[in-house]
Amino acid sequence: SPDSIFQTSTVRDEFFKRFMNSVITSVGASALAIIIGSLAAYGLVRYRYKFAWFRNEDISFFFLSQLILPPVVLAxxxxxxxxxxxxxxxxxxxxxxxxxxxxxxxIWIMRDQFNSIPVELEEAALVDGLSIWGAFFRIVMPIALPGMVAAFILAMVLCWNEYFFAALLTSTDAKTIPVMVASQTGSQGINWWSMAALATAAIAPLAIIGIALERYLIMGMTAGSVK
Structure with missing residues (x-):
């Protein structure tokens, strides 16, 4: 109608804002986790550590055991x-x-990935004059790329779909897509059409990424299963 020509859709603007929040938080957290997790996993695979009665296997299990904690305990x-x-x-x-x-x-995905890489490749690189960091970045990282892609995708999916902390720790500026989808329910009932549209828009990016990087995802998740 003429009255709505110069009006903007507040729902659309809010969706794009929440969508960008989800993209920034998911990609940023996944990238940071890949950097830290790859270094931690490489250290656990190639070097022996001892902290009191903790050994490498104990440290690895300690990291994985953190998933046992329910989110409400940390709220x-x-x-x-x-x-x-x-x-x-x-x-x-x-x-x-x-x-x-x-x-x-x-850490656990990259640990299996680095375990599948022969240490002789790094030893040969050191003999040829590369430093430890040089061997890591020029020899190990290219071989471990499928595992890194798989870990990145899995981490991004978990971050993208996270609702509990996003609803608890945000109010206006940093709300994400899952919080916006859940907000379609209220005292007046459920806005099914809006919820369906938002859910489809939220799923589509992950589906596209998964299909495009399927080869790397399968290679990374099966690393270490065959010697």
Whole structure:
């Protein structure tokens, strides 16, 4: 109608804002987890550590055991901490939290990936004059790329679909897609059409990425199963 020619869709604007929040937090947390997790996994595979009675296997299991904790146990500590350091309703706050959330899975995937790479390749690179870091970045990382892609996709899916902390620690500026989808329910009932549209738009990017990188995902997830 003529009255609506110069009006903008607030729902559409809100969707794009929530969509960008999800993209930034998911990609940022996944990338940060890949960097930290790859270095941690490489250290656990190639070097021997001893902390009291902890050995490499114990440290690896400790990382994985963090997934046992239910999110509700961490709700109050993170809420108090984020309020004190002014990270409530911020993207950086979600990025840091999501990084901690997916880091154990990334470490375990990359640990299996590095275990499947013969150490003789690195020893040969060291003999040829490369440093330890040079061998890691120029020899190990290209071989471990499928595992890194698989870990990145899995981490991004977990971050993208996370709802509990996104609803707890955000209010306006940093809300993500899952929170917006859940907000379609209210006292007046459920807006099924909006919920269906938002859910489809939320699933589509992950489906496209999964199809495009399917080969790397399969290679990375099956690394270490065959010697």
């Amino acid at each position: 109050l500590p993170f809420l108090v901490l984020y309020r004190e350091v002014a990270l409530l309703d911020t993207r950086i706050g979600l990025v840091l939290l999501y990084t901690l959330m997916v880091l154990p899975i990334v």
